[in-house]
Amino acid sequence: MKALSLAIDAYHALTPEVRERIVQTVRTRLQEPPYRLLSPEHLRTLATLETAGPPVVSLYLQLTPERRVGRAWQSAFSALTHRVSQAMDEAARTSINADLQDVQRALERQLPELGRGAAFYACRERGIWRQIALPIPLPDRIQIGSRPYLRPLLRSWGRSDRMLLAVLSREQSRFLVSHLGAVEEIYRVKGQRIRGLLTDRVPRDRRSALANQLMRDEAKALASMAEIIGREFETSHILLCAPPDMSAAFRDHLSKNVQSRLGMFEASVHASPAEIGAAVATVQEQLKAREERQLVDRLREASPVAVSTGVQETLDCLSEGRVLTLVADDTYAARGWHCRQCGSLFEVTPSKCPVCREADLEPVDDLLEAALQQALECRAQIAFVRDPACRSALTQKAPLQALLRY
Incomplete structure (x- = not known):
């Protein structure tokens, strides 16, 4: 799915109303039905779901490159559903088979583009439906119970596994979220075309100052956006790629807490999410190792x-x-x-x-x-x-x- 878009320039300020709209659009997007990378709030919501009546079907399916060739995933899915069907009693078979058929239709309609697996949590009679792209392949499994079976997912979860990537330039900026190697673009921001403002109406001796002020205003707005998106996804770090002057202005407008969790990397603003993920991989591993050392030190001290x-x-x-x-x-x-x-x-x-x-x-x-x-x-x-x-x-x-x- 395409990233959300926004314009920030001399004519479009980041007002309180725009900030609130950013929060709401991010939250709305997280609730959309296609496969999404899992947010922390989604995980907490799933953990609190419980049914006193019809059971919830929880299905994990690996979708590695080999599984995607020639629809090989269908064989694995059929084997899973056959074993479950043989084990369940007649009373539960009808509703559970209906849920599994919904899962199969969703897979046939579209496999997730992101990640190397998928998870489904379904109960048609209770209106429960979640389909999630998994950044790593978890073992194939179907579990039937009174609540979603989350334990395999929890093994792949940790605060330092989610980072916000900010790729900034004066004319276009992008915000992406990285989770265990999978990268999804969240927002794309159209910036100020400064050349269009520096006309003959602006004295030559003021053009440089005007250009710098416009850049600082844009960096301030982008820093505010970064904190909003990072808060919604509960990311551990912000990793920044930007020209030196814009990088300095962006960092100046971050809160002290966020500044302490800032890293740098290099990539093209036009690179694909996969290329950006590859460019940032080494920095992410270094930050994770550093955070683990600091955490162990905190426990000890x-x-x-x-x-x-x-x-x-x-x-x-x-x-x-x-x-x-x-x-x-x-x-x-x-x-x-x-x-x-x-x-x-x-x-x-x-x-x-x-x-x-x-x-x-x-x-x-x-x-x-x-x-x-x-x-x-x-x-x-x-x-x-x-x-x-x-x-x-x-x-x-x-x-x-x-x-x-x-």
């Missing part, structure tokens, strides 16, 4: 009352809603237990839940994924540690830790 440093202690803080940032070793995997009554998670099986005193406990195949879903539900940030040196430093205490709200 924080006051004992501001962190949890054991797995069970972290799980307890999650249940209490105290977690601000959940920090996980990305390779951590362990089984655990979940209380059906209060939702608490445990490393080791208790005879009764120590929180609600009920004995209604169920096993959890992946304790980390269950913890990630709880973190999402209480609006905590999620941070994965993937750098080997940082993982080693983290796991000296525990592979699952947290920075706390209180």
Whole structure:
């Protein structure tokens, strides 16, 4: 889908009304039915969906280049749906088959252009329908349950995995969002054609000053747009590509918090999103590694009352809603237990839940994924540690830790 467009020049200012329209158009676009890269708010909304009646179908399908050739994805999809159909009872088969047929028609109509996979969450009887482009291929799977099955998706999620890319020039600027290697263009801004204003009516000795003022006004508006878009997508960094004078003016109008999360790269303003993604890849990896080191340092240096440093202690803080940032070793995997009554998670099986005193406990195949879903539900940030040196430093205490709200 084409990027949203806007003009900013001497005749089109970034007024409060225009700012509000930018926010609304970005949010509206995030709700459009075609495949979208997942926003944090979408993920939180999916985590809160629950059905007391008809079940939700959650489907993950890899769409690698090999799967796209000759519609090879159809074979994988048919195998998945056949296994599910054989396992379900007659009462559920009709509604679930209808949902799966909706998914198949959507795939036949259009495969996502972005990413290497797709996820669907569907329940026709409850009006639930989400189709999402996945930036990385997740294992093929269909899950039927009372709520969307998000755990595979959560493994690919982390705040530092989303960055805003700003490619600026005096006559055209572009804003793109990068998520795990997939890049989507969000906004394209038509700037000021300065030559058209510098006519004979403007004295020669004022032309340079006028041109610089117009450029600074445009950079100020673009900085405000960058902060709006970055806030909506909850990006960790802004990566900037711009001429030196425009770059300096843009940075001057960013808040101090955003300035501390600014990086630089080089690309053509006319490059494709894929080319821009390739140009920025090295810078992104460097920033992610730096952020992981800073995060591990914060955990190590924080006051004992501001962190949890054991797995069970972290799980307890999650249940209490105290977690601000959940920090996980990305390779951590362990089984655990979940209380059906209060939702608490445990490393080791208790005879009764120590929180609600009920004995209604169920096993959890992946304790980390269950913890990630709880973190999402209480609006905590999620941070994965993937750098080997940082993982080693983290796991000296525990592979699952947290920075706390209180």
